[in-house]
Amino acid sequence: MSIHRIRKHPDYVEGCFGCKASTVVVADGQIRAVAHKNERELNAYSDARKQGLQPRSTKMADTSRAIRVADRVGQPVRMG
Numbered sequence: 001m002s003i004h005r006i007r008k009h010p011d012y013v014e015g016c017f018g019c020k021a022s023t024v025v026v027a028d029g030q031i032r033a034v035a036h037k038n039e040r041e042l043n044a045y046s047d048a049r050k051q052g053l054q055p056r057s058t059k060m061a062d063t064s065r066a067i068r069v070a071d072r073v074g075q076p077v078r079m080g
Helices: 003-007 018-023 028-050 060-075
Strands: none
Touching: 003 018, 028 060
């Protein structure tokens, strides 16, 4: 039983946000996948910054775009 139902009311109440929220389940694999993606993006961004690049954001698309432009131009480019 959730803490909400212990503290507020023991039975499920239709329309109660706390009761509804206590039924939400997130799979561990989903959390790991999101965390892994975020870690890859941040590592790529960090590597780009070490090379003197300034991607627009930490997203992989922006980091890749900054690397491609810098390769084409031949020098670090600020994308922001």
